Amino acid sequence: MDPIHVLRGHLGDVQSLSYLSEDHLYAGDSRGDLRLWDLASCRTEYTARLHDANSGILHLACLPDYGILLSQGRDGCVKLWAAGRTCALDRPTPLQEIRTGSFNFCRCAVWAPALDSPGGTSGPQALDSRPAAAAAAVGPAHSLVSGLAGDPRDLLVACAGHDPADVNVWRPAEAPSISTRLRLSEGINSGAETNHGMCMALAFLSPSPAPSHCETGMGTSESSRSDLEPLDEQDISTCGGGDVDSGGNKGAASDPRFIIAGYEDGVVALWDLRKPGRPLGSLRAHTEPVMCLDVRARVQGRSKGKGGAALQAGRENDDATELYDLVSGSADDKISCCEVRPGAPQPVTLTRQVQLREGGTSDVRIRRDGKLFACGCWDGRVRLFSVRRREPLAVLKYHRSHVTAVAFSLETNQLASASRDGTIALWSVYSSTSAATTALRQRESSSVSAGGV
Template sequence: MASTLGPAPDPEAVLRGHRAAVNVVTFHSPSGTLLSGDADGELKIWDLRRHRPLSSSRVHTPAAGVIGISAADASNKILSQGRDGTVKCWQLTESMLSRQPLLTIKTDSYHFCKLSLSESATMSSESEAIVGNTKIASGAAVIAIAGKEPSIIELWDIGSGKCVQKLPQERLGPSTVECILSHGICLLFCSYEDGTMMVWDIRHAAAPLIQARLHDEPVLSIAIDRIGAGGVSGSADGNLMFFFLDYQENTFVVKKKVEGQAGIGDIAIRGDDKLVATAGWDHRIRIYDYKRRKPLAILKYHTETVTGVTFREDMKWMATSSRDSTIALWSLYPPSSLQQNQQLVNSGGSRYGAGSMVNGNMNDHEQ
């Protein structure tokens, strides 16, 4: 049903400069910049005040492209992943990458499963010796990535450049991973091409803590809330799952299933666990209330598949990337404004079910 309250708002700014599809985007909090990687293997660092690139580096070959980026904020190290079987670690200085990588991890895996970084991975003494005599120091940065062998997730210590753990499963290969630190324990969330999802405590690799098949097709994206109590998953089947993790019963509890969307390539939960954003194959960004699992907005700008979505740490900005070679910056409700408008969200029903939020204003534009 068409809306009478006006068209969807435009983003606050659009960053242009990539000549190929932008595959991934992430904020780097210490420098106040934005990082983006494209299908030609180029990684750009953006000045968010002038909306211009500060630097551009060819970190992977054009044939491989950049499919993943992570930032280790504590050490100002940037990780780039290409579809050439490598992950490279770069030093970030004065908004530029080092000329040569500090470390190159050869995974020999050539799929689209993006790496996931867990920084300051503090583990108990019983888990320090993870593989043989290899120890991970307190405060280490650890990445999870799909390995060379099918269905195996590998954990690498960035400091030592060594693989410290392998988590095998006899099933189709992993499609996405998410590594988080919860109550001093590093938890790994894995999903597989058959729609199965698993949660691992990396101190105990014999078997996952929790596993269930939540989707009928490959899981393309997972986002976990800041305490590891639950999250959201999206799949090629177009279904979005809001779930809770029952660690006592070792099970996923699906709280809500949202059907009928296009494929969901990326998901982000804002740092206050109040907003969820999804990146759709249908060129749309959908915003949800995470705790109440209600739709809040459908944002339209990109003309091709939306490949990435991320929130800045201060929660003032959201960035989206697309195959149309652009990056869009959106200004959504700051936490105070979201709280003030929560009553409208709760009572709005269909009126606000597909609205758009920009600068504290909600415009119902698509249903």
């Protein structure tokens, strides 16, 4: 499979991607430059220098409903920028700057409560509706104003701390005060096994969609949907709405309760933000540092057998029984697929490890419909897997160097991949059920070699 388009123009390694809309893509590089790409013309529409050239842009999170673009550099700063009606930044200076004190490669995680108002939309049309007075009303760097329909004061940002083993959760409107610090308390779980080293990857857990008429396949029968069939917009809206994180996850409109952290020693740990003294549970998922992870609530009703029925029954009593799919990548040669159940005695369990031909995964993203995930690998390949079956679907080959970031668009499921070679490749991946099912069956019939994928 060849990419449908290739975007060229960055002078440094492209390190982060974030879709503004189906037609616009933000990209940040190692020189600290931001480019807004018009995907219709494949040309750069806007450029800006957001971070110093020595630190670069490590991570981007576009929140169009808030009129906010978040950027993170290796200068120990997370910055919130006002995104204007023309998709450019309204101001040459950030609305807010959080001094995290962290200078490693851990990308921050962003929690953005969804909009309850029916008029809340995303994309350029939403930016056009932003009152001109709102941008003009922005005061000093410490002040945040209401965005398009959401209030930036509701945002939460999780970052590695000054002590790189810590995780600090910030409410930008209250910075420089830290909202929550996740740190092992003195005398609790002391011992060598708790010395996990630096925090390397983070993700908030969004509550799963509430049960609805879209659920099928409970009990021993198979779901009537293919595990790779994308949900359409109506299905998504009827299966529950709510919070949207930087990856497009949806859930109930409230502050998050749980966060997943990946560490230098290969451990992934689940934390309860209300009990920051110790993690709820942990699992050694890798033999090398965890470089990336992504987590998404599993759509209820797609599990087979008694487990799915038990999960459904437990949900009525306690939302902590929800089930999440967790995928992590590392400097080793494995992709780890886990299940997360915050209410279980062992909340993080390994379901399968996929062997790769070569070691190193820079980024992993689960698609919004929860059907497949993409991994950007150090060998220049992008690998696609089925979430439910944890089996490989395809290997995308174009880049000549490390793939540093991958991102799915929210509507068409277009995939973008970025690389150290300075290019961005756009891919059309399994937008139809038949294509995805055929690919999986071909993989099953041919079987993957013992050497990995």
